[in-house]
Amino acid sequence: MTKKRVLMVASFGGHWIQLMRMRSAFAEHDCYYLTTNPEIAPDYPTGRFFTVPDASRWNKLRLLYQLLKMATILLRVRPQVVISTGAAPGYFALRIGKLLGARTIWVDSIANAEELSMAGRIVQPYADLWLTQWEHLARPEGPQHKGSVL
Amino acid sequence: MIFVTIGAQLPFDRMLKAIDRWAGEHPQVEIYAQIGDTDWTPTHMPWCRLMSPAEFDAKVEAADTVIAHAGMGSIISALMKSKPILIMPRRADLREHRNDHQLATARHLLRRELVTVADDEAQLYDWLDRLHALPAPKTIGDKAQPALLDALRTFVDQA
Numbered sequence: 001m002t003k004k005r006v007l008m009v010a011s012f013g014g015h016w017i018q019l020m021r022m023r024s025a026f027a028e029h030d031c032y033y034l035t036t037n038p039e040i041a042p043d044y045p046t047g048r049f050f051t052v053p054d055a056s057r058w059n060k061l062r063l064l065y066q067l068l069k070m071a072t073i074l075l076r077v078r079p080q081v082v083i084s085t086g087a088a089p090g091y092f093a094l095r096i097g098k099l100l101g102a103r104t105i106w107v108d109s110i111a112n113a114e115e116l117s118m119a120g121r122i123v124q125p126y127a128d129l130w131l132t133q134w135e136h137l138a139r140p141e142g143p144q145h146k147g148s149v150l
Numbered sequence: 151m152i153f154v155t156i157g158a159q160l161p162f163d164r165m166l167k168a169i170d171r172w173a174g175e176h177p178q179v180e181i182y183a184q185i186g187d188t189d190w191t192p193t194h195m196p197w198c199r200l201m202s203p204a205e206f207d208a209k210v211e212a213a214d215t216v217i218a219h220a221g222m223g224s225i226i227s228a229l230m231k232s233k234p235i236l237i238m239p240r241r242a243d244l245r246e247h248r249n250d251h252q253l254a255t256a257r258h259l260l261r262r263e264l265v266t267v268a269d270d271e272a273q274l275y276d277w278l279d280r281l282h283a284l285p286a287p288k289t290i291g292d293k294a295q296p297a298l299l300d301a302l303r304t305f306v307d308q309a
Binding site: 001004006012013014015016017018021022024025026029037039040080081083103105107109110111112113114128129131133134146147148149150 | 157158159202203204221222223224225226227229251252254255257258259262264290292293294295296297298299300301302303305306307309
């Protein structure tokens with residue numbers, strides 16, 4: 001098995017804490033980390049940790065800034081796999097990752113127990129593995145359910 | 151110590167006001183509240199607006215009980231440190247969030263016996279009087295379910 005560059009992306013907070021519970025799946029690969037809070041940088045390997053400004057679909061200008069910074073980071077890391085739990089940063093990362101030839105994973109946040117998140121719905125065409133953490137939300141055409149972070 | 155947290159994004163004064171009122175009636179109980187960016191401030195308990203991730207972890211660690219909005223950051227942090235957690239979901243009709251996903255989250259996590267839920271201020275008040283009766287927290291460890299990790303591992307190996 002060859003080592004791959006895996007980029008783990010999520011906004012800080014609930015999305016991030018869920019994503020980090022999946023970290024061990026990639027222990028044999030080279031992991032890179034991207035979130036919205038620079039304060040946790042010391043917890044991650046030097047040179048492997050990146051941040052983008054926080055933004056949501058409610059603030060278009062910040063969203064654009066986030067997208068640009070995200071693009072420069074992905075061009076630098078050249079990930080072979082991109083995984084995210086949400087929200088806006090994850091959507092951008094999967095789309096850019098796809099353009100750069102990466103395989104992409106979306107694990108919709110466990111906080112979306114009755115319908116998929118907005119980002120989770122629109123990211124579908126760009127997600128090679130498209131997962132929900134709730135069994136009752138799985139559909140034959142996707143998203144699939146493979147378990148949850150809890 | 152009771153640690154109260156409402157997350158970093160939106161105010162949640164309805165929950166905090168109920169706890170502050172209870173704190174006024176129970177001055178002997180140690181409470182610390184993270185209240186977010188809001189105009190109102192508590193009078194009966196120490197508080198801060200936001201905290202660093204390290205400060206947050208330290209407060210959860212030091213707490214006997216965590217009371218929080220139904221946000222996954224708060225919930226998973228408490229469970230990972232095996233702290234009993236009482237959550238109150240935000241409501242979209244009161245403009246506490248953009249939609250009612252916290253109500254759904256609370257309902258589904260309650261079904262899995264991961265949290266205790268106070269639907270409103272009255273239920274919150276009742277629980278505050280008997281926090282010792284909160285169910286012991288379930289152990290969730292620091293990793294996702296093995297089946298999910300396996301699926302991710304397989305996908306990456308084949309990528």
